[in-house]
Amino acid sequence: MIADPFVQLRLLDLQGIDTALNQLAHRRRTLPELATIADCDRRAAEVRAQLVEAETQVADLAGEQRRLEADIDTVRQRADKDQARMTSAGVPAKEISGLQHEVASLSRRQGVLEDELLELMESRETADASVSEFSGAMAVINTERSAAEAARDEVFAEIDDAIGKRGIQRGELAGTIPADLLALYDKVREANGGVGAAMLRQRRCEGCRIELSGSELSAVRAAKMDQVVRCENCRRILVRTDESGL
Ligand SMILES: [Zn+2]
Known part of the structure; x- marks a missing residue:
């Protein structure tokens, strides 16, 4: 391939722009904020699962508590009814004895149910505390993620601005290079880690x-x-200059 030596020199300028563009793209991909965001997402998923579990437990315990409270109510009403019957006039002695027996049994039953309720309320307190703890942890992670996102967006805007400017420079410079030479340069560059043209300096590529x-x-x-x-x-294009040592 034949190309004016001055045009060949421009390949080095083009290479400089492409190298800068590669560095910008690399920086965009490897921002520490991206790792922070990914880490927040990973932690949030873990905490969210724990939160859902704790919330489910609270809901289950609340249901159980309502059931126990209703049972206690039923037992108490039954005992009240028995008490009223016992104190009303003209109740046969045999029935009173039966009622006394039932009231004692209901009282024991109520005691058992109330103990269960107390125990359940203690579990409920623990579960409520877990919900608060995991909700708090979620809020901390969300705040951290939002801050990382804001920082990322700020750097992205900076990088994208630089990419835009370099892109315009590249377009202008590439427009001055013959299509066949530019195509060769681009092909070699893509096959060689982003470097398509290299200076020959002191006989060294x-x-x-x-x-x-x-x-x-x-x-x-x-x-x-x-x-x-x-x-x-x-196989890169070797650009000769005064420093080539030839
Ligand atoms: Zn080489």
């Missing part, structure tokens, strides 16, 4: 850092300045 010698060096020395030469080792 700046792309792969290998020093040219022997027949390769002779060939580059013999090549006309408008000939596009490539590194035999890394």
